[in-house]
Structure formats: structure tokens, C-alpha cells
Amino acid sequence: MDLALNEEELKRWSDHIPLMWKYTAGIAGERFLQLLKQGTLQASVCKNCNKLFLPPKIFCKDCFAQLNEWRDVSPDDGFIYSFTSLTSGDGRRTVVLVKFDGVEGGLLGFFKPGREEPKIGMKVRAVFKPKQERKGSLSDIQYFEKI
Amino acid sequence: MPRKVCVIGAGMTLFRRRMLETPKELAFEATRMALESAGIERKEVDTVVAGSAPDAFDGVHMKGEYLLDGSGGYARPYSRVFVGGATGVYTPIAAWWHVASGLSDVCLAVAEEKMSPLQPHPQYAFWSIFDHTIERPLGVTLLWIFALEMRRYMHAYNIKEEEIALVSVKNKANALDHPCAQLGAKITVEDVMKSEKMVWPVKRLDVSPTSDGAAAVVLASEEFAKRLTKDPVYVAGCGWNIDSTYWTNRDLSYPQYLENAARMAYKQAGIKNPRKEIDFAEVYDPFDYKELHHMEGLQFAKKGEAPKMTASGMTQRNGEFPINPSGGLLGVGNPIAAAGMMKVCEVYFQLTNQAGKRQVKKEVHTGLAQAWGDLMQYSSVLILRRN
Numbered sequence: 001m002d003l004a005l006n007e008e009e010l011k012r013w014s015d016h017i018p019l020m021w022k023y024t025a026g027i028a029g030e031r032f033l034q035l036l037k038q039g040t041l042q043a044s045v046c047k048n049c050n051k052l053f054l055p056p057k058i059f060c061k062d063c064f065a066q067l068n069e070w071r072d073v074s075p076d077d078g079f080i081y082s083f084t085s086l087t088s089g090d091g092r093r094t095v096v097l098v099k100f101d102g103v104e105g106g107l108l109g110f111f112k113p114g115r116e117e118p119k120i121g122m123k124v125r126a127v128f129k130p131k132q133e134r135k136g137s138l139s140d141i142q143y144f145e146k147i
Numbered sequence: 148m149p150r151k152v153c154v155i156g157a158g159m160t161l162f163r164r165r166m167l168e169t170p171k172e173l174a175f176e177a178t179r180m181a182l183e184s185a186g187i188e189r190k191e192v193d194t195v196v197a198g199s200a201p202d203a204f205d206g207v208h209m210k211g212e213y214l215l216d217g218s219g220g221y222a223r224p225y226s227r228v229f230v231g232g233a234t235g236v237y238t239p240i241a242a243w244w245h246v247a248s249g250l251s252d253v254c255l256a257v258a259e260e261k262m263s264p265l266q267p268h269p270q271y272a273f274w275s276i277f278d279h280t281i282e283r284p285l286g287v288t289l290l291w292i293f294a295l296e297m298r299r300y301m302h303a304y305n306i307k308e309e310e311i312a313l314v315s316v317k318n319k320a321n322a323l324d325h326p327c328a329q330l331g332a333k334i335t336v337e338d339v340m341k342s343e344k345m346v347w348p349v350k351r352l353d354v355s356p357t358s359d360g361a362a363a364v365v366l367a368s369e370e371f372a373k374r375l376t377k378d379p380v381y382v383a384g385c386g387w388n389i390d391s392t393y394w395t396n397r398d399l400s401y402p403q404y405l406e407n408a409a410r411m412a413y414k415q416a417g418i419k420n421p422r423k424e425i426d427f428a429e430v431y432d433p434f435d436y437k438e439l440h441h442m443e444g445l446q447f448a449k450k451g452e453a454p455k456m457t458a459s460g461m462t463q464r465n466g467e468f469p470i471n472p473s474g475g476l477l478g479v480g481n482p483i484a485a486a487g488m489m490k491v492c493e494v495y496f497q498l499t500n501q502a503g504k505r506q507v508k509k510e511v512h513t514g515l516a517q518a519w520g521d522l523m524q525y526s527s528v529l530i531l532r533r534n
């Protein structure tokens with residue numbers, strides 16, 4: 001019997017899973033995004049553990065307290081924790097993971113394009129996009145630059 | 148011999164069509180409430196088990212990893228379990244073996260589901276659960292096979308749609324007394340019959356809503372529990388079982404896999420006559436006919452006789468054998484894994500007299516929670532008992 005093995009459509013077929021999502025920013029996320037839009041950074045504070053979290057959370061993963069207090073983190077207080085370079089269609093970009101003194105967590109972003117080379121430990125500041133270009137996203141930070 | 152295990156606390160969020168919290172934040176709220184209910188802190192928790200159904204709902208792959216911080220699992224032996232809709236009752240079963248084995252004294256069991264992100268409707272998550280070679284080209288949805296199952300059940304025992312609708316009427320009314328409920332309502336059999344036909348015989352009011360929510364319980368060794376109370380709630384038995392992947396090969400009028408799971412749990416609990424030895428039950432009711440189907444699988448009623456039991460009023464909250472005093476999935480809501488866990492919470496609340504307006508009239512010592520899932524083939528059963 002000819003099992004029609006030469007007929008490609010019996011061997012394999014294509015389909016897709018048609019899914020889309022509408023995400024909620026969440027209690028901490030919504031506030032964090034609003035602050036970014038204003039060009040500011042805040043961390044949530046756990047008084048029990050004496051810790052600040054950035055990006056902020058509404059709970060402490062250690063002691064499990066609900067966190068209601070938020071504290072300003074200066075965009076000028078960052079330092080490069082690690083970095084890497086990407087080469088893509090639009091040229092070379094340097095990705096940095098920036099941490100802030102006394103704060104748990106960190107922000108991912110890009111290093112200011114130019115002649116300056118990033119170094120681990122380098123003091124950096126977060127430079128926000130012009131106000132009218134911000135949309136409430138981590139990409140509202142245009143880049144981090146050497147201080 | 149496994150160690151004796153107790154439930155020492157329970158908590159749950161509101162169940163709503165769309166919550167503002169992220170899945171993690173929902174998990175945190177339920178977990179915090181469960182810890183507060185137990186009167187313990189996270190530092191006393193040894194292990195954590197999270198349960199959540201398809202990643203497609205929340206729209207986060209590796210949902211177990213994603214939920215970890217909010218579930219209290221940070222820096223602990225932590226895992227996620229997943230058996231579809233049966234996850235909510237299976238999660239505390241997994242927590243049970245963490246404690247029964249002697250591995251930990253306190254294990255948290257947390258279930259979360261946020262279905263609202265998935266567009267255009269959460270049902271779309273189920274398009275890809277069917278066999279891609281055989282059935283998917285037909286565009287089969289879960290509702291088709293529920294309708295086929297409901298129809299076969301009605302045919303096998305000559306059951307009328309109106310008899311099935313009584314379940315929806317009862318559960319939605321019970322949910323009016325649940326502070327977390329999404330769809331409590333005073334409705335009639337006629338309302339159910341007249342509601343929109345989805346896939347006949349399944350009508351809008353035969354079906355539970357899609358929801359966002361989380362629920363959690365804390366399990367502990369007997370020794371630990373007795374430091375908190377003289378009269379703890381024990382895990383008396385648990386069982387789980389699954390039927391063939393080939394759903395066309397199954398008996399759609401009777402859930403044999405549930406009977407297997409129930410017998411496993413009854414054996415452990417030393418229960419010979421479940422109808423007499425169990426005081427009330429939280430039976431999985433994503434559809435009204437499923438409550439009846441499951442009552443039969445659980446051996447509460449003979450095959451085809453659950454509708455009679457329901458019509459007699461016996462399963463009302465103040466009846467002789469209350470079924471779903473919480474309001475069930477039909478009334479409280481159906482955030483899949485969290486819905487099953489809600490049932491476990493309800494059994495705990497009832498046994499500890501914390502069910503408020505939902506407290507069943509008679510004195511209760513033994514309660515059962517059951518959930519059902521995967522491709523309508525899996526059942527998990529948990530029996531709690533207070534002396």
C-alpha cells in the first residue's frame with residue numbers, strides 16, 4: 001500500500017497559537033512607571049530588614065512584610081555593576097547593569113554612545129529622555145553617562 | 148509510616164474578572180494572609196510549593212519561577228506543580244508529602260492564576276492542548292468536549308438540563324455569603340435555562356467565570372501544629388489519578404479516574420462509607436454538571452443519582468450533606484489553580500468555625516476538597532479532619 005509518504009502535507013503542517021496579552025503593571029509597577037515618566041527613581045523600603053528595593057516591590061522577599069514606604073534614589077548615585085557590547089544593524093551599543101549604593105536590585109540600560117569606555121565600578125548617572133518623549137517605561141532612561 | 152500533617156492556616160484574595168495586582172502581588176497577598184492566619188512568619192517556613200495552571204494565562208513563561216518571591220519561596224527548597232485544573236488541590240497534596248516525609252516541619256502551598264491578561268479570551272489558552280495531528284485542524288475548543296461530556300452524562304442516566312441547573316442556582320446563592328466572591332447571585336432554574344446557549348447543552352449560567360486570584364494554605368507537622376492549637380486540623384487522606392491522554396477512549400458519563408483518586412484518599416483516611424463519614428465537601432464545579440459528575444465519582448451518590456440528591460435539598464448549605472458551601476467556582480469564581488485551593492481553604496475555614504455566614508449548620512469534623520483538570524482526565528482529592 002502506498003502511504004503517500006511523498007505528500008509533504010501529510011508529514012508536517014504549520015499552525016500557530018494565536019495568543020495576545022494585556023498585562024497589568026501591578027501596584028508597585030504602576031507607581032514605578034509613573035515616577036519614571038516624571039524623571040525620578042524611588043525604591044520601596046523594608047524597615048525590618050533595613051533594605052531598599054529597586055525596581056520596587058510591594059513586599060519584602062525576606063521577611064514578607066508589606067512595603068508601603070518609598071524613598072527617592074538619586075539618578076546620580078549609580079555605578080556600573082557589569083556591562084556588555086552588542087553589535088546590531090544600528091551599530092554598537094553598550095548594555096549596562098547599574099546598581100545604586102545601599103539599594104538591592106538594579107536597572108538595565110544603555111551606556112551613553114561616544115568615546116568614553118565603560119568600566120566596572122564607574123560612577124554613572126541616569127539621563128532621562130526629554131519629558132514629552134517619556135511614556136512610563138524603563139526606556140524613559142535614555143542612557144547612563146559617566147559622572 | 149508518613150508523619151501526621153496538619154493545616155494551620157489559610158488565606159485568599161478577592162476573585163475578580165480583572166485584578167490590578169500582578170500575579171506575584173496576588174500570590175503575596177494570599178500567602179501573607181495564610182501566614183497571618185497560622186500566626187507564623189516566613190522564617191518558620193521550611194519549604195514552599197506553588198501551583199499554577201497554564202503559563203499562557205498570566206502570559207509569563209516559567210510561571211513557577213516568576214511567582215517564587217511572592218509565594219514566599221525565596222532561598223528555600225521550592226517547586227511548582229502543575230496538573231491543569233486539578234492543580235489547586237494537588238498543590239497542598241505536594242506540600243503534604245514535604246511534611247509527611249519528614250523533610251520539613253512547615254510547608255507553604257500557594258496557588259495563583261491571573262487569567263485576564265490573555266486576549267481575546269482566556270479560553271484561547273486551550274486551543275493548543277488538543278492533539279495537533281488529529282483534532283486541532285477541526286478547531287476544537289474545550290467547550291465542545293464539555294458539551295459532549297454533559298450530553299453523554301444526561302443521556303446515560305436520563306437527566307434533564309433543569310436538574311443540572313439546580314447546582315448553579317445553589318452555588319451562586321451560597322457565594323452571596325463569600326466576601327471574596329465574584330459572581331454570587333440569586334438566580335432561578337429558569338434564568339439558567341434562558342441564558343445564552345454557548346455550546347448546547349452548555350449555557351452561560353452553567354459555566355463558572357474566568358477570574359484572577361490567589362489562595363494559600365500552610366501545612367505543618369503535628370508537633371508544630373500542637374504548639375499553636377490543642378485541636379488541629381489534620382490531613383486525613385489524599386489521592387490523585389489520571390485517565391488516558393486519548394479523551395475519545397474514555398467513559399464520558401462516569402469519571403473512573405476520580406473514583407480511583409477518591410479510593411486512594413479514603414483508604415488513607417480509613418473511610419469505608421464516604422457519604423456517612425464525610426460531613427461536607429467542596430467538589431470541583433467549573434460547570435454545574437461537573438458537581439453532579441464528581442459527587443458520583445466520589446461515591447457520594449450512585450451513578451446517575453446525584454441530581455436526585457441535589458433536588459432533595461440535601462446538598463444545600465444547611466442540608467444533611469452540604470456540597471460547595473463556599474459557593475464553588477460557579478459563584479466564587481474560577482482562577483483555575485487558585486479556585487481549587489479556595490476549596491481547600493473553605494474546608495479549613497468550615498472545620499475551624501471560621502466560615503462566618505457560610506458556616507454549615509451541623510457540626511463538622513471531616514471535609515473533602517476535590518479538583519479536576521488536565522484534558523478533563525485528572526482528579527485530586529484531599530480530606531481534612533478535626534477530632
Ligand SMILES: [Zn+2]
Nearest residue numbers: 046049060063
Ligand atoms: Zn524585610
